[in-house]
Amino acid sequence: MKNSFTKAVVEKGSGVTNNAQKKWNLLAEEVSFPTAVLNEQALTNNARWMQRFSDESAVKLAPHGKTSMSPELFQLQLAQGCWGITLATVPQVVNAYNSGVKRIMLANQLIGLYHFKLIADLIIDTDIELYCFVDSIDNAKALDNYFSSRGVTLNILLELGVKGGRCGWRDIANIDSLVDVITQSSSLKLTGLSFYEGVIHGDNSHQQVCQFIDEVKVLAQRLLTQQKFALPEVILTGAGSAWYDVVAKELLPLTSDFTVVIRPGCYLIHDTGIYQEAQNAIVARSQLACDIAGDLISSLELWAYVHSIPEPGLVIVGLGKRDVAFDAGLPTPEYSYRPGNDKPSKVNGWQVVKIMDQHCMMEVSLDCDLKPGDLVIFSSSHPCLTFDKWRYIGIRNQDFTVEKTITTLF
Amino acid sequence: MKNSFTKAVVEKGSGVTNNAQKKWNLLAEEVSFPTAVLNEQALTNNARWMQRFSDESAVKLAPHGKTSMSPELFQLQLAQGCWGITLATVPQVVNAYNSGVKRIMLANQLIGLYHFKLIADLIIDTDIELYCFVDSIDNAKALDNYFSSRGVTLNILLELGVKGGRCGWRDIANIDSLVDVITQSSSLKLTGLSFYEGVIHGDNSHQQVCQFIDEVKVLAQRLLTQQKFALPEVILTGAGSAWYDVVAKELLPLTSDFTVVIRPGCYLIHDTGIYQEAQNAIVARSQLACDIAGDLISSLELWAYVHSIPEPGLVIVGLGKRDVAFDAGLPTPEYSYRPGNDKPSKVNGWQVVKIMDQHCMMEVSLDCDLKPGDLVIFSSSHPCLTFDKWRYIGIRNQDFTVEKTITTLF
Numbered sequence: 001m002k003n004s005f006t007k008a009v010v011e012k013g014s015g016v017t018n019n020a021q022k023k024w025n026l027l028a029e030e031v032s033f034p035t036a037v038l039n040e041q042a043l044t045n046n047a048r049w050m051q052r053f054s055d056e057s058a059v060k061l062a063p064h065g066k067t068s069m070s071p072e073l074f075q076l077q078l079a080q081g082c083w084g085i086t087l088a089t090v091p092q093v094v095n096a097y098n099s100g101v102k103r104i105m106l107a108n109q110l111i112g113l114y115h116f117k118l119i120a121d122l123i124i125d126t127d128i129e130l131y132c133f134v135d136s137i138d139n140a141k142a143l144d145n146y147f148s149s150r151g152v153t154l155n156i157l158l159e160l161g162v163k164g165g166r167c168g169w170r171d172i173a174n175i176d177s178l179v180d181v182i183t184q185s186s187s188l189k190l191t192g193l194s195f196y197e198g199v200i201h202g203d204n205s206h207q208q209v210c211q212f213i214d215e216v217k218v219l220a221q222r223l224l225t226q227q228k229f230a231l232p233e234v235i236l237t238g239a240g241s242a243w244y245d246v247v248a249k250e251l252l253p254l255t256s257d258f259t260v261v262i263r264p265g266c267y268l269i270h271d272t273g274i275y276q277e278a279q280n281a282i283v284a285r286s287q288l289a290c291d292i293a294g295d296l297i298s299s300l301e302l303w304a305y306v307h308s309i310p311e312p313g314l315v316i317v318g319l320g321k322r323d324v325a326f327d328a329g330l331p332t333p334e335y336s337y338r339p340g341n342d343k344p345s346k347v348n349g350w351q352v353v354k355i356m357d358q359h360c361m362m363e364v365s366l367d368c369d370l371k372p373g374d375l376v377i378f379s380s381s382h383p384c385l386t387f388d389k390w391r392y393i394g395i396r397n398q399d400f401t402v403e404k405t406i407t408t409l410f
Numbered sequence: 411m412k413n414s415f416t417k418a419v420v421e422k423g424s425g426v427t428n429n430a431q432k433k434w435n436l437l438a439e440e441v442s443f444p445t446a447v448l449n450e451q452a453l454t455n456n457a458r459w460m461q462r463f464s465d466e467s468a469v470k471l472a473p474h475g476k477t478s479m480s481p482e483l484f485q486l487q488l489a490q491g492c493w494g495i496t497l498a499t500v501p502q503v504v505n506a507y508n509s510g511v512k513r514i515m516l517a518n519q520l521i522g523l524y525h526f527k528l529i530a531d532l533i534i535d536t537d538i539e540l541y542c543f544v545d546s547i548d549n550a551k552a553l554d555n556y557f558s559s560r561g562v563t564l565n566i567l568l569e570l571g572v573k574g575g576r577c578g579w580r581d582i583a584n585i586d587s588l589v590d591v592i593t594q595s596s597s598l599k600l601t602g603l604s605f606y607e608g609v610i611h612g613d614n615s616h617q618q619v620c621q622f623i624d625e626v627k628v629l630a631q632r633l634l635t636q637q638k639f640a641l642p643e644v645i646l647t648g649a650g651s652a653w654y655d656v657v658a659k660e661l662l663p664l665t666s667d668f669t670v671v672i673r674p675g676c677y678l679i680h681d682t683g684i685y686q687e688a689q690n691a692i693v694a695r696s697q698l699a700c701d702i703a704g705d706l707i708s709s710l711e712l713w714a715y716v717h718s719i720p721e722p723g724l725v726i727v728g729l730g731k732r733d734v735a736f737d738a739g740l741p742t743p744e745y746s747y748r749p750g751n752d753k754p755s756k757v758n759g760w761q762v763v764k765i766m767d768q769h770c771m772m773e774v775s776l777d778c779d780l781k782p783g784d785l786v787i788f789s790s791s792h793p794c795l796t797f798d799k800w801r802y803i804g805i806r807n808q809d810f811t812v813e814k815t816i817t818t819l820f
Binding site for chain 2: 090108139163168310316327356357359388389410
């Protein structure tokens with residue numbers, strides 16, 4: 001495995017978080033670079049910020065766990081008081097439950113025989129509280145066939161979608177055929193509604209997001225009046241990392257009748273790219289977000305060596321597509337560090353212009369004094385796709401020492 | 411971890427290749443989808459094809475192992491008779507050595523204190539035969555400082571590069587200052603020359619590749635005449651997966667004086683995207699490649715469920731950026747399978763138009779009869795970036811049963 005945190009773990013052959021006696025100083029080059037580390041201060045700040053936002057919005061927080069898939073980070077989020085953890089796939093659900101998460105929202109359709117078995121077994125054998133999304137009659141019938149045969153009941157959230165979007169029933173006004181299949185089934189319990197507004201883009205996206213939520217609200221209230229829900233607590237859930245303020249605000253009037261749950265995922269790690277942009281828009285439009293002290297801080301750093309400066313102004317760095325997300329902007333050089341110096345220095349004007357599997361190309365000024373063996377510290381855009389490249393990630397303190405590491409379960 | 415091969419392994423708590431008694435039938439949905447599998451026939455075919463190409467070209471093969479980082483696949487390549495394995499980073503070198511690979515080319519600069527230590531320890535403690543690339547005086551001096559202090563000698567291949575390319579000394583005619591640092595050092599042994607022509611693109615790339623190789627040849631012969639090399643066997647190495655035929659052909663006249671080593675990596679897995687395109691060009695221009703029976707076959711399959719068909723013609727599939735490479739073309743739907751049917755059917759005209767973290771959107775004809783729970787089997791482009799998303803990959807036989815699995819060490 002590629003970083004030295006792993007090596008220590010492998011040598012120990014036991015849990016990673018138990019190796020607290022082992023420390024790695026990054027400035028002393030005690031690890032293999034490139035490596036991914038999290039700034040502990042930023043991480044704690046972000047966990048608290050979003051929990052506070054949710055609390056003050058009178059909504060519940062079920063962070064999307066697919067971003068990190070890290071048991072240690074799930075525990076950090078639960079310790080802050082989140083309602084549950086959202087996940088995207090059945091293996092993620094199983095891994096999260098095995099990591100101590102009891103209330104899980106599978107924000108996806110439950111599909112496939114092997115997954116049906118896994119989930120039925122979990123429900124029978126454990127104390128899991130699980131919800132999953134359904135957006136088609138075919139899927140509802142397949143679920144009922146299987147779960148009825150096992151004598152297991154399954155909590156269902158109807159998933160609603162927008163035209164051209166991802167999953168979700170499109171014609172919200174004409175959803176009764178799907179509602180009927182679920183409410184008349186012997187194994188499926190209709191426990192609420194769900195949606196994901198993050199697929200809405202373009203110039204008037206704010207207005208479109210609000211219109212979509214309005215439709216969902218009308219349906220929610222109609223189904224409540226018609227007593228279609230199977231349990232007294234009815235869930236109404238939406239929101240990724242870009243519109244959680246709007247979802248929380250629009251659904252606030254319904255919080256007396258519904259448990260409103262938002263599901264942002266990227267806030268804990270955050271970035272300096274697409275999610276920083278989204279957060280800037282949130283802080284600009286949400287008085288509440290603006291009022292909460294501080295803001296989200298990008299916590300993820302990629303440390304990598306300069307390998308070569310083969311031409312003036314062109315620096316080849318040992319950081320590639322294998323190490324960092326590259327789908328929503330290339331990594332941003334933030335600091336450089338020459339081993340032996342006191343601490344990293346802020347850099348300016350350097351730019352990654354190309355990225356390959358194991359290297360990137362960075363343009364710098366012609367008189368830049370970088371040399372092979374210097375370190376460059378990058379921030380990035382889209383944390384999900386950096387996290388899945390690392391099995392272990394260090395948590396560094398303000399002395400640039402890693403005293404804790406986290407695992408990822410991808 | 412995300413696929414069920416893992417689960418079996420975790421349950422066993424031991425090596426993956428020892429669980430041969432465990433079988434997973436893909437058509438019977440005995441695994442969690444999405445999953446990545448390798449077609450065993452294609453894999454064996456590819457391993458043999460490239461070894462035969464190298465043998466008949468009178469060059470040695472050191473497959474780039476960064477593609478798969480899989481001990482089981484390294485063994486497959488070594489069993490075919492390859493000369494060694496090429497790798498891109500020090501952790502990859504360590505993992506490969508620990509997997510039984512004795513002759514390793516680090517096709518990269520060796521940078522950083524922790525890496526110096528790891529490599530010096532490996533050289534002292536084991537029977538590894540290691541070569542690494544050097545392209546700067548700064549790096550050569552840093553290596554000599556460290557390795558001299560340890561009393562360890564290190565085999566160096568001078569790395570040569572092209573303007574605008576990646577690493578590699580640019581002014582090939584004026585390289586003596588670097589050669590002198592290496593030959594006058596006490597710990598570095600100049601054992602050959604290396605280059606990577608894969609960064610050359612554009613309309614007259616074939617001609618440029620040949621010109622570049624010509625420059626390398628002139629230098630190689632000059633340094634040989636000047637007796638600059640430290641060992642009787644002198645290595646001359648180039649070639650990724652796109653130009654290995656040209657490199658082998660151009661360097662053939664030098665095979666009496668040099669050990670010529672080519673380093674393609676993607677051939678073993680192959681694809682239906684950029685490497686299929688490159689291979690088509692190779693077969694079109696190389697009589698030798700054309701004469702070898704058969705050809706490379708894409709061996710990697712991604713199996714994933716249809717989750718939703720929320721609008722006619724729009725299919726949402728449970729396969730995302732977390733599961734498959736997307737940087738060199740989106741995955742290609744090849745077959746579909748409805749559980750209960752005899753076998754998968756070839757599909758035509760379906761196209762993935764967008765990919766997100768855990769889903770992709772596929773356009774199909776309006777009357778397509780897919781439904782949630784059907785499986786779609788995809789090929790892909792750029793195997794390196796699919797491999798690093800999976801910790802275990804199944805090898806399926808012609809009955810669609812996985813009887814062996816491989817590990818990856820990313």
